[in-house]
Amino acid sequence: MQAELVLRWLHVIGAAVILGTGSGIAFFLVMAHRTKNAAFIAQTANVVIVADWLFTASAVVLQPITGFLLAERLGWSMREGWIVASLALYLVAGAFWLPVVWIQYRLRDLAAEAARTGAPPPPKYFTLYRIWFAFGVPGFTSVLVIIWLMLARPTIGF
DSSP states (O other): OHHHHHHHHHHHHHHHHHHHHHHHHHHHHHHHHHHTOHHHHHHHHHHHHHHIIIIIIHHHHHHHHHHHHHHHHHTOOTTSHHHHHHHHHHHHHHHHHHHHHHHHHHHHHHHHHHHHHTOOOOHHHHHHHHHHHHHHHHHHHHHHHHHHHHHHOOOOOO
């Protein structure tokens, strides 16, 4: 029972870290973007990148491990519909998250270069920002649905 409780706790904490860091990163980068202040955007994007690697990446690695160990411990088949759907959505979230991380580097670099020259962020920055924002929607929505699936464990037939 103790191992099950620890695994549940780690799995829930991992989900909370992914959701919380994702929403926090989005909030801070959106707010920085709204200022159109290149130096502030660059500084904020740099902090966002660190948070993404420190918190999101570590939780993203540990989440499937704790999920698999928990399912094994509880006797849940990895073929249960809600688990299959969760794993598929996890891949969807990851497919959107990886380009978002790369875009954050580009946003930071473009804003930093603009700040060095005293110019506003270039048009390429705004194009990448729109892509970053658009990719965040399905990635974040996938995480929300995964958390619902974890809690509700609905019967889903495939």
